[in-house]
Amino acid sequence: SQQGEEDPQALSIQEGENATMNCSYKTSINNLQWYRQNSGRGLVHLILIRSNEREKHSGRLRVTLDTSKKSSSLLITASRAADTASYFCATDEAGYSTLTFGKGTMLLVSP
């Protein structure tokens, strides 16, 4: 069953702008991960944030987690055309050993 819901479904921005994607989930989690998928390809792991963390950075990526609201956000700063892809959040529900993916946000960065 679907756990995460990303928002927006699609986002179109210009190079240099920041892109913010949000993810909401329904149950308690151990951690939340963000993945990227180029069209027709497999997924690539971007960043993981644990349930006891509130914010994490990795290069141009910034992830926040609010467990009280069951939501997370992914911020890509100074976006580039190469950032064009679909972005998915994934959660591992407490007690389960699988990842459940959200519906994804399609990001288009125009030069």
Added chain:
Amino acid sequence: GAVVSQHPSRVICKSGTSVKIECRSLDFQATTMFWYRQFPKKSLMLMATSNEGSKATYEQGVEKDKFLINHASLTLSTLTVTSAHPEDSSFYICSASPMGLAGGGELFFGEGSRLTVL
């Protein structure tokens, strides 16, 4: 990072035939592998968890006899779509985690297999 190889990347078959997709972990051993299905512009749907040396665990609504999973070694899992029909056309992706998901490990994905059933 770890590498997961998936083959074939594209396959076209006639209705009624069976298709086998292979998923290999190239530089780590995977006692567990995950098979996902993805419809166009949609999210990934977990089909089953493949367990080395034992039966796969299928998600609710996934037909075991339709989607046969075999995990014969620590580096190879196969998904066979039996008696394929046009509605089985989809993008199938396998993944595995060297550290295991329980400890907060990440998934490494194959490049996916695009199945088209005519």
